[in-house]
Amino acid sequence: MKRLLITVLMIILPTTAMAQNVILINPFEVPKGQETETIVYWEAARDFLMEQPGYVSTELHQSIQPDAKFHLINIAEWExxxxxxxxTxxxxxxxxxxxxEGMKFYPALYDVIRK
Structure with missing residues (x-):
């Protein structure tokens, strides 16, 4: 029995250790004057998604530079x-x-390759 357990652990552990979460980076363009409404929409989407299987976390980032192409960027982590x-x-x-209306999304999923 002990040998069987060790064999099973040797098979399972490497694949479990190699499994990593995926990262969503989603910059979006916000129509002028619609930033508050966009954040309200983001909060509703976040509240829905955080209840779904596989959700890990999410953060909304806001640019501190007025000339940035993307003023809001969502970064989320999924299993x-x-x-x-x-x-989604x-x-x-x-x-x-x-x-x-007028929002443009540019979502993509990423693996973390360096820390």
Missing amino acids: SIETFKAA SKMRKELKQKPI
Whole structure:
């Protein structure tokens, strides 16, 4: 029994240790005068997504430079690409609040390769 347990652990541990969360970096363009409404939308989306399987965390960043192309950038962490896709698909169907007209999103998923 002890040998079987050690064998199972040797198989499971390397894949578990190698598994890492994915990072969403989503800068978005906000129509002039719509920043407050955009943040309210982001909060509604965050509240929905944080209840979904695979959600780890999210933060909204705001530029301190007035000439920045993106004044708001969302950075989120998910357990996997699959959980992210399932959660965002569900959000598009179920979230009552809709994005602000004229908002443009540029989302992409990333792996952390250096710390």
